[in-house]
Structures are given as structure tokens and as C-alpha cells.
Amino acid sequence: MMMNSLKNQYKLPIGTVLRGKWHQHQYKIIKELGFGANGIVYLVQSSNGYAALKMSPNSLSIITEVNVLKAFSKVQGSALGPSLLDVDDWQWKGELVPFYVMEYIHGRDLLSFVRVKGCSWIGVLLSQLLSDLQSLHEEGWVFGDLKPENLIVTENPNRIRCIDVGGTTIKGRAIKEFTEFFDRGYWGLGSRKAEPTYDLFAVSMIAINLAYPKRFDKHHQGDSLSQLVQSIRQKQELTKIEPVLIKALQGQYKSASEMRRELLHCLSYSRISKRKKEKQKKQPMNQKINKNNTTSKQLRKRKKKGKKLETLIIILTVALLYTLYILGQLI
Numbered sequence: 452m453m454m455n456s457l458k459n460q461y462k463l464p465i466g467t468v469l470r471g472k473w474h475q476h477q478y479k480i481i482k483e484l485g486f487g488a489n490g491i492v493y494l495v496q497s498s499n500g501y502a503a504l505k506m507s508p509n510s511l512s513i514i515t516e517v518n519v520l521k522a523f524s525k526v527q528g529s530a531l532g533p534s535l536l537d538v539d540d541w542q543w544k545g546e547l548v549p550f551y552v553m554e555y556i557h558g559r560d561l562l563s564f565v566r567v568k569g570c571s572w573i574g575v576l577l578s579q580l581l582s583d584l585q586s587l588h589e590e591g592w593v594f595g596d597l598k599p600e601n602l603i604v605t606e607n608p609n610r611i612r613c614i615d616v617g618g619t620t621i622k623g624r625a626i627k628e629f630t631e632f633f634d635r636g637y638w639g640l641g642s643r644k645a646e647p648t649y650d651l652f653a654v655s656m657i658a659i660n661l662a663y664p665k666r667f668d669k670h671h672q673g674d675s676l677s678q679l680v681q682s683i684r685q686k687q688e689l690t691k692i693e694p695v696l697i698k699a700l701q702g703q704y705k706s707a708s709e710m711r712r713e714l715l716h717c718l719s720y721s722r723i724s725k726r727k728k729e730k731q732k733k734q735p736m737n738q739k740i741n742k743n744n745t746t747s748k749q750l751r752k753r754k755k756k757g758k759k760l761e762t763l764i765i766i767l768t769v770a771l772l773y774t775l776y777i778l779g780q781l782i
């Protein structure tokens with residue numbers, strides 16, 4: 452967490468107007484969006500509409516994040532990070548405050564999105580995330596600090612986006628930033644070397660976190676893989692994609708696209724078996740309907756039979772009366 456004194460240092464009143472020293476673009480502060488270890492982020496009004504402005508006393512972290520956002524913009528078709536709009540310094544109280552401006556990503560954070568919209572969204576959102584990760588990995592980067600707080604789901608269309616690129620690391624180096632629950636090193640299930648499997652482990656932990664919003668700690672006894680497998684098996688929303696989650700926890704996927712393929716396969720299989728179950732549930736009802744149909748048919752048959760018998764009795768009675776009448780005439 453950013454030191455409180457630093458947060459206070461950059462706490463700006465709503466309505467403050469910043470002008471960049473070099474590009475002379477103007478930004479009006481609308482509200483604070485949040486703050487973290489590396490800086491404070493504001494929603495600002497620019498000449499082109501709303502944007503997110505991040506400022507930090509640490510110019511190195513600003514430069515690093517700007518470089519990552521620039522690299523992201525080269526990843527074709529990827530909507531993972533916000534697009535970079537401006538980089539500048541603000542002359543304030545006799546010092547230069549470095550800042551950058553990025554696309555404002557409006558939406559709910561992943562945890563609250565799933566809480567509101569339901570767990571059926573988990574598969575779709577994870578598959579979106581995996582296809583963006585594939586593009587990022589192909590460009591030689593590993594995201595690093597993947598966690599629900601860093602992921603926002605936009606409305607219309609619902610799209611998963613990432614807002615904190617501070618942990619993005621070049622492949623092969625040591626992961627820069629991580630959060631224990633999503634870090635395979637913490638669970639003793641791999642190293643902190645930046646490689647695709649590191650992100651894929653975190654994707655699996657994100658799925659677990661969505662089913663366990665309060666998260667949980669590592670047990671001190673027993674191996675942590677069995678603890679995580681147990682946690683997956685206890686939640687119906689996770690059992691559907693259990694084999695994929697376990698494989699990712701074990702680092703068995705070579706790429707995000709391979710994990711995505713198997714995830715989609717699991718999801719379509721679970722949809723088919725759900726439909727089958729629904730059909731089976733409906734079947735006894737059909738049989739009931741058939742049974743009812745047979746009964747009414749039988750009733751109709753019985754009615755017909757009854758009518759025939761009635762006619763026969765009438766004919767016989769008339770014939771008997773007629774015979775008696777003829778006999779009467781003869782005698």
C-alpha cells in the first residue's frame with residue numbers, strides 16, 4: 452500500500468485543473484478512483500472526455516508502467532490493458548509530479564460482477580482473459596499480478612479488462628509484483644519466474660476466488676495441491692471445469708490458448724449433459740401423459756362397447772315384442 456503520507460500529499464480537491472508541463476493538455480479532477488503501492492488514480496475530464504490519470508512520486512514506476520502500456524498497445528486485438536493517452540509532468544508546489552493518462556475503464560470489478568450476474572459468467576470471462584493472455588505471452592510478456600481487483604468487466608459488451616499493469620514482467624525475469632493467494636510460489640507449486648504457466652496458475656486461482664470470495668489461507672500441514680483440489684471439488688460452479696483448473700495449478704498447460712480450448716470443451720460438455728439431465732427429468736412426465744392418453748382411449752373404447760350393447764338389447768327387445776305380437780295374432 453502506498454504510504455498514507457504520500458496519499459495525502461497527492462490528495463487533490465475535486466475540480467482541480469492540472470496542465471501538463473510538456474504537452475500542455477488540461478485535466479480536471481472529477482473524483483479519486485483509488486490508490487495503491489505505486490500511486491493515486493483520478494477520474495479526470497479531458498478535452499476528449501473522461502480518462503484515468505495516475506500520478507506517483509516514483510517516476511521510475513510511472514516510466515515502467517508507461518512502457519508496459521505502450522507494449523500492450525502493440526498487442527493486436529488485445530483489450531487487456533487501458534490504452535495510453537498522454538505522459539507528462541505537472542508543475543505543482545515547486546516540484547514536478549510525473550503522471551500518465553489512460554483510457555478510463557468503466558465497469559464492475561470481477562468479484563462484484565460475478566456476485567451480481569451469477570457464476571455462469573465465470574467460464575466466459577476466463578476464456579476472454581485467456582485469449583488476451585495468449586496475445587500478451589506471444590509478445591514476450593507475463594502479466595504477473597493477476598487478481599480480481601485488477602480486472603474490470605465492462606458493460607455492453609461485457610468484456611474483461613485489466614487496470615493495473617504494474618506487475619507485467621518480461622518473460623524469463625523474476626515476477627515483479629504478486630499477491631500471495633494468486634502466487635504459485637506462495638502455494639509451493641512453482642517458481643516466481645515470469646513464464647506463461649505463472650499467469651495460468653493465477654487464472655485458476657481467480658476461478659477459485661470467485662467461488663470463495665473471502666479467499667482462504669494455506670494449510671500448514673498436508674500438500675497445498677490437495678487443499679486446492681478439495682476446494683474446487685466443494686463448489687459446483689468449479690467442478691464443471693475441474694480438470695482444467697487442476698491442470699493449470701500443476702503448470703501442465705503449454706499456452707493460454709491450450710487452456711482456453713480445454714475450458715471451452717469442458718463448458719460445452721457440461722451444457723450438453725445439463726440438457727440431457729433436463730430431458731431425463733421431463734421423461735416421466737411424458738410417460739404420465741402417455742399413460743393418461745391410454746386411459747382416455749380405453750374409456751372411449753369402453754363407452755363405444757357400452758353403446759353397442761345398448762343397441763343390441765333394444766333390437767332384441769323389439770324383436771321379442773314383435774315375435775310375441777305375431778304369436779298373439781296367430782293364436
Ligand SMILES: Nc1ncnc2c1ncn2[C@@H]1O[C@H](COP(=O)(O)OP(=O)(O)OP(=O)(O)O)[C@@H](O)[C@H]1O
Nearest residue numbers: 484485486487488489490492503533555556614615
Ligand atoms: N484505467 C482505469 N480505469 C478505471 N479505474 C482505474 C484505472 N486505473 C486504475 N483505476 C482504479 O484505481 C485503483 C488504483 O490503481 P492501481 O491499482 O493502478 O494503483 P497501484 O498503485 O498500481 O495499485 P497496486 O498497489 O495494486 O499496485 C484501481 O484499483 C482502480 O479502482
